[in-house]
Amino acid sequence: MNVPEENRYTASHEWVRLEDGTATVGVTDHAQNELTDVVYVELPGIGKAVSAGEQICVVESVKAASDIYAPVSGRVVEVNDELSAHPEWINSDPFGKGWIFKLQPSTPAEVEGLKTAAQYREQISHS
């Protein structure tokens, strides 16, 4: 499974990439593989304020609906609207075109507290 070095990760299988103070969030390669064919993404509303660990949106495969959690506290500043037409990008390019939303973290340091690529790799090696 692909686990890019530059990202941070959550135990609930979201990835976070901090760029210029904005955190881009998606689900990991491992998660998309577990979810199987994603057919619907319910995006969060722009401006929505969330706390770390709070359910923020839903990704649905043919088989089931899965909650996505906010990796850090903050406010939603952008969503990947293209996923409405191309939910399968979550499967084909989870760390690229399959990004889901961007957060303005209230405490950017929170990102540092998330799992490193090595720690996340360790986690999924046990599942």
Place this chain on the structure above:
Amino acid sequence: MSELKKTPLHAEHVALGAKLVDFGGWEMPVSYTGILDEHRAVRTGVGVFDISHMGQILVSGPSALAWLNRLLTNNLERLSVGECQYTFLLNPEGGVLDDLIVYCLAPERYFLVVNAARVSEDYEWLEKHLHPDVLLVNQSEAFAGMAVQGPKAVQVFDALFEGQHSPPARNAVLSLEIDGRPYYVARTGYTGEDGFELFCPAETAVEVWREILERGAAAGIKPCGLGARDTLRLEVCYPLNGSDLSRDTTPLEAGLSLFVDLQKPEFVGREKLLTQRTSGVARRLVPFKMLSKSPPPRAHYGVFKDGVRIAETTSGTLSPSLNVGIGMAYIPTEFARIGEQLEIEIRGIRFPAVVDKKPLLRPGRA
């Protein structure tokens, strides 16, 4: 929690990289390469499913026909040797205990294929009503089963039997003896496509599975899991027991009176069904289609009409063939009409849907 049961093909599924799930106490493959991929394979080519979790009960003896005919809703008198029939086992209230297929192997010799989660209950129910002239044997452990489904299923059949046997006709069953062991090959299935269900001794299951995959390779056969089995059956509106059928619903409410012969003088549940036929059913199981882009409907979502909750969905999914949300629900009869607009509530938001005709998809004409 008790350990999950495994079919004789379990190791094959693991080796093929299948995702396994708990299905009615069995650890079964939900998919191998992906539900959409497997769904497509069955609609356009051919796929093979492990159905070894299903139960097999052998009923024989001089009174087998008469006895079974008093327990099952369809009329076994209409079944010739080598044919099979879809039917129901009901409780006295007319509720569905199980839906099953009865294969007539020989005069007074029947092979019942029942749902995995229902094997013990069905067997106990049959045993409770047993007649001294009838022999009942639960062969569920002894048999494995595989379903080869799709427009290219006949090609796989021919590759397997190398012209030694002609494919059985629709709803017919071929009884074979190979190395002294029984094999049954029926032209039946749960996908709406042409296909076969093959029942073989559990000890030869791995060999048969590998042969099917190997000889079916030229036809592009793919192993398929329960995920695709569910989307395939729902597109053609085949009910799933435990979801669309239950002890609290009758075959008439489910719109399956075709498989109930009320002309028979006697069968368990008949009185209740007669009353229902006379007074009319209060609700009917109907398929629906979403009218706009929405999250996929799933079982137990609220169904609304003019702002009032009138039912709950029993099944739902995104139809891979139609690319729209589909499902089924027991709708009050006044609204159970084709074209009736409804709303399905998904996470607090109501999305428009319409009652459609059965089946939602006609394979081969999609």
